[in-house]
Amino acid sequence: MAEGWPIPSALVFVLLSLSAWALESCPAPCSCLKGQDEVYILDCNRKRLSAAPVDPPEGIIQVTMNHNELTVLPFLGDVSSNITSLSLVHNRISALSMYQLQPYVSLETLDLTSNSITELNVGSFPSMQLKYLNLSNNRISVLEPGCFENISSSLLVLKLNRNRLAMLPSKVFKLPLLQFLELKRNKIKIVDSLTFKGMDSLKSLKMQRNSITKLMDGAFFGLNNIEELELEHNNLTEVNKGWLYGLRMLRILRVSQNTVGIIRPDAWEFCQKLEELDLSFNHLTRLEETAFVGLGLLDSLNLGENSISHLGEGVFSGLTSLRTLDIRNNEISWAIEDSIGVFVGMKKLNSLIIQRNKIKSITKKAFEGLDELEHLDLSKNGIMSIHPEAMSHMKLKEFVLNTSSLLCDCHMQWLGPWLTENSFLQSVSAVCAHPASLLAHNVLSVGPQEFVCDDFPKPRITTHPETYEALRGNNVTLSCVASSSSDSPMTTAWRKDGEVLYDAEVQNYARYQEGELIYTAVLHLLNANFTDEGRYQCVVSNHFGSNYSNRAKLTVNGVCYGDTGSEVETEGSGMLHCRVGSLFTGRSSFHPGEPREGLAGHPAGGAGPLVICSDCYDNANIYSRTREYCPYAYLGEDDPLDKSIPGLKESFGEHTQHDATPLDSLISNHNSSIFLTPHDKRLSSHTPPEHYANDSLSRSFWGEGEDPSLRAPPGASPHPVTVHRTPHLAADGPEEQREAESDCFPRQSTQDHRSASNRTNPQEHTAPS
Structure with a gap:
């Protein structure tokens, strides 16, 4: 005792x-x-x-x-x-x-x-x-x-x-009545298939603190009635249905303190009665939309202490029975700040812990769908703003918040009375950081008349990137514009389908206009391919928070051949969707119908006019050019049609080239424009433009020859804008195209080479202060 x-x-x-x-x-x-x-x-x-x-x-x-x-x-x-x-x-x-x-x-x-x-x-x-x-x-x-x-x-x-114990021999555990087996703190590295076969009555298996690196397929097969499996403190790298095979009665699975970095799409096929899942203290960086498919009975999910920065669309939507979600100490700030309704579908969620996720702002839809939430922990985030309607629909009984970074403008006037009304004074510490007159003031001590909106220091996006349809092989430009009343330097990041584009070609520049800092971010996609298709978004941040643009959808169409009257349908029928010719005039239109069969490089019945289509691309698979699979093929380097119609390629390229939005149209006050380099140079608004002429391009941005859209506007510095270049991005040449068109079998589309698989800081371009 x-x-x-x-x-x-x-x-x-x-x-x-x-x-x-x-x-x-x-x-x-x-x-x-x-x-x-x-x-x-x-x-x-x-x-x-x-x-x-x-x-x-x-x-x-x-x-x-x-x-x-x-x-x-x-x-x-x-x-x-x-x-x-x-x-x-x-x-x-x-x-x-x-x-x-x-x-x-x-x-x-x-x-x-x-x-x-x-x-x-x-x-x-x-x-x-x-x-x-x-x-x-x-x-x-x-x-x-x-x-x-x-x-x-x-x-x-x-x-x-x-x-x-370093190994477990097969047939050693023929114990048909055994209900509890503990093998903690041994030296087991591999668990072979059928190791536990013959233990039909086992309810609980504990194997914590071994050195398990591999669970073979069917490692636990035969445990037909097991309800609890504990594998904490091992070296497992992934969760897959192979080693979970046969665990149909499993209710509790604990895999914390491993090195799990992947949850396979069909991992839970045999574990659909799971009620408690602990994946904390692992190496998860991404949760795809399939991460928890089949876990409709899950009651508790612990994802804390990982490095999660990507949440697939609707990743939690199937967890309709979940009551507790712990996702502390990750990097999911964007999911809360971007108003995407990441928690929609979790109708029974009662407790949500998202402390230490670098969250700066709580938007109106941050907790959309959480009507039954009673316990919310937002501590250790440095939150600056909370939308008045963010939590109005919830029945909170416990609310934890500690921040000294609040932007105490007119939008924060509601917070003090709400905290008092709901008796959260003991669990909340909310202190103002802006404006200067309220610095270090507790929000409860600030009078209603002191919450004013004299300025807007947090970035506001005034121009969003636009949805666009491009030809394969052309260059694409997307842009967004943000403004702020603060001198705080702004940074930008571009995302595609929720993924930060770490190695993207980006131009950033800033200028002052009527007392506000205007910041423009331009994304260039060189030699667009099908892997570039997706939804693009820019994120602009400064000391006071981040703002997220609308998502602009980019569609990339290929080139195929067909008769002038060729008509192609899409999707369910397996047909191709073609934009039919008049490429020589630069005009085109969509027509429904049925494609004509033909060989690679040749339409049926001889050569016909070009048509633009989503040729050979469906369901994330890219099918290469062959006579069996792709009768409507891309125009290649050695195409007979190219030889038979002199100047065809030149004419085609001339009339279908995408005209990027000229930078001239993005700049209204030319004399005050300041162009930024990717090296985060701090530029003074009081320094004449000619002082920023240190960096220049050795060649024009789009390749040989000068693109008129990149010429400096009248009155601006005569020197071209310095842009961040990534050599491998410009390498999508004929060799890569020929490789993509070399066989007939579908190839699984890989992750865009411009996206990052490892967690690093995105390339940031800082505006002047």
Whole structure:
């Protein structure tokens, strides 16, 4: 009993009862006690015994000889046959022998924790009705197949923690009645298929703190009734349905403190009764939309202490029964700040913990769909703004917030009264950082008239990128414009389908206009391909928070051949969607219909005019040019049609080239324009433009020759804008196209090469202060 702890009254009664019923014939130095239900106990703990006491009295049922110096199992004479529980913890027993255990014909519980046993052999146990066996903290490195055979018809609990097991032989665990198996703190690295087959009654398996790096397919097959599987503190790298095969009754899975970086799309196919899932302290950076498919009964999900920065669309939407979600210490600020309704579908969520996620602002739709939420923890985020309607629909009983970064303008006037009304004063610390007159003021001490909107320091996006349809191989330009009343430097990042484009070609520049900083971000996609298709978004940030643009959809169309009247349908029918010719005039139109069969590079019945289509591209697969799969093929370098119609390519390129939005149209006040380099140069608004002429392009942005759209506007610096270039992005030349068109089989579309798979800081371009 720990010092200072009170002794429960019930325990006092038991101790008094035991001492009152002590047997007079108990052998020294042991104590004989009589417990409730007429249970007689021989207590020989900590007596430095090297042998069993002589002639213990009849009626003894339980024996405890812990912390002694026994080297073999003790023999207790005639009373041995009546013993049901034998505890020999912390002795020096080095081996188990059926001959030493044979007298204990009634034994049900045997605890040999902390001895020196090195192996279990076929002859270790006699035939007996043992139900509970604890062999933890020994030196066992060998389990001989069949070692548990003589106790297999009765054993319910087996503990082998803190041993030296490096492998688990097949067929060693043929224990049809076993319900609890513990193998914690061993040296197991690989669990082979069918290792636990033959354990139909097992309810719980604990394998924490091994060195497991691989669970083979079917590793747990045969555990038809298992409900709890604990694998914490191992080296597992992924969750997949292979090693989860057959666990149809599993309710609790704990895989925290591993190195899991991937959850396979169909991982939970056999675990759809899962109620508790712990994936905390892993290496997850992404949760695809398929991450939790099939877990409609899940009640608790712990994703804390990972590096999650990407959440697939609707990743949580199927978790309709979830009540607790812990996603602390990740990087999902964008999901809260971007108003995408990331929690929609979680109708029963009661507790949400998202502390330490670098969240700066809570938007109106941040918690959309969480009508039953009662506990919300937003602590340790440095939150600057909270929309007044963000939490109005919830029934919060507990709200945790600590921030000293609040932007206390007119939009924050509601917070103080709301905190008071809902009795959150003890769990919330909210301090103003702006404006300067309210710096370090608690929001509760600020009067209603002091919350004013004199300026707008947080970036506001005034021009959003626009949806666009481009020809394959052309260059595409997307742009957005933001403004701020603050001198705080702005940074920008571009995202595609929620992924930050770390190596994108980006131009950023800023200017002052009527007391505001106007910031423009331009994204260039060189030689557009099908992998560039997606929804693009710019994110503009400064010290006061971030703002997210609308998502602009980019569609990339290919080139195919067909008769002038060729008509192509799309999607369900498997047809191609073609924009039919007049490419020579620069005009085109869509027509429904059916495509004509033809060979690669040739339309059926001879050469016909070009048409633009989403040729050979569907369901994230890119099909290369062949006569079997792609009768409408791309115009290649060596196409016969190219030779038969001189100047066709030149004419086609001339009339279909995408005219990028001229930079001239993005600049209204030319004389005050300031162009930025990707090196985050701090430029003073008071320095003449000619002082920023240090950087220049060795060649024009789009390749050989100068693109007129990039010429400096009248009155601006005559030097071209310096842009960040990534050499491999401009390498999509004929060789890559020929490779993409070399065979007939579908190829799985890989992640866009402009996206990052590792978590790094995006390329930032800083505006002047």
